[in-house]
Amino acid sequence: MHGMPARRMSRVPLKPDVNRTVRSFAFIACLSAMADPFGALGPTSALAQATETLEASRARKAQKGRSSVPRTAPPPPASTRDEDLAAAPPTFYSLSQLGDHLSSVRWELAAVGAGLVAIGLRDWDWGGSEFQFIEEGWFAKNTPHGGMDKIGHSFSTYVIADILTDRIRANASNPAGAPITGALVAFGIMGLGEAVDGFTGKHRFSREDIVANGVGAAFAILRNSIPGLREKLDWRLMYTPASFERPGITASEESGILPPYQRQRYIMALKGSGFETLKNTPLRYAELHAGFDARGFEPDERRLGYPIERTFYVGVGLNLNEVLFGPGSVPNFRKYKDTLPAWAVQKTFEYLQVPYTAAYAGHRFSTIRR
Incomplete structure (x- = not known):
């Protein structure tokens, strides 16, 4: 699939590869279902436990110096419960936030989907072939487009992710993690389009295009997460x-x-x-x-x-x-x-x-x- 325009390619029949198809769809589905890709783990009580033990030891030494009368050693601190030692769950991103974000941009998602279908039918000739793979390369002289198609894929994914991020921040009740949702959805949309490309003899499924989509999604996250970069x-x-x-x-x-x-x-x-x-x-x-x-x-x-x-x-x-x-x-x-x-x-x-x-x-x- 191409992130920007249509292209002409020779029809070279390739043997369908069902296993790789399943893996490709599974990869995209797993990415879209990720609930907690980021977030800092909350502190455990282990550090506080160690600090309290050290302070208690210092207090015992000071008191021993002031009095030679033997004292009964204080009981050991109560054992920490397992639930206290467990790390606090991440609060930066969650499935509920993902659902809230998707609901807040449902009309934007409909518009993006309609646009992708229109371009796919008009420019990319979707449909009419068994699923096929193709190795396209990157920027070499023997590639079909000199790398312009790969930049187009990255750019298209970035634009979709960036627009969705802006709209989530404007509409969602909890916009934290908006760049992650925008990038995941954009990557999923472009990956779905690439999968449909696999059923066209003109374009076919390209692993390089999927990688290019990932680069665009990552750039969108960085640009919308690093303060001042956008x-x-x-x-x-x-x-x-x-x-x-x-x-x-x-x-x-x-x-x-x-x-x-x-x-x-x-x-x-x-x-x-x-x-x-x-x-x-x-x-x-x-x-x-x-x-x-x-x-x-x-x-x-x-x-x-x-x-x-x-x-x-x-x-x-x-x-x-x-x-x-x-x-x-x-x-x-x-x-x-x-x-x-x-x-x-x-x-x-x-x-x-x-x-x-x-x-x-x-x-x-x-x-x-x-």
């Missing part, structure tokens, strides 16, 4: 305009709901507005970018004879959310920042890089002429 770092997709690409590179061959790989660029944006020392300076509007794309892997590129190339980018960009909703003397829409429409606009600019709002310098590597 204010500093965005992960975005740019749908590059035709002027960014070589002549003849369009979306016409595989036009679908999602943009084709030959029109995508993925960007990490480090935002000046997330740093305290820059918040009151003009640098709060600036961003540092690092990006990646791969070209020459798709059918229309091959037909035109373009070489295989992968490119790293660095650049400087404009923080549109800071321009539109940030504090300062410049008139903007900050008074609407906490409304639902403003939230939707801000999330859009967290995930999508608007062309011509940044300047890039690129370095191509591993160019292969056809």
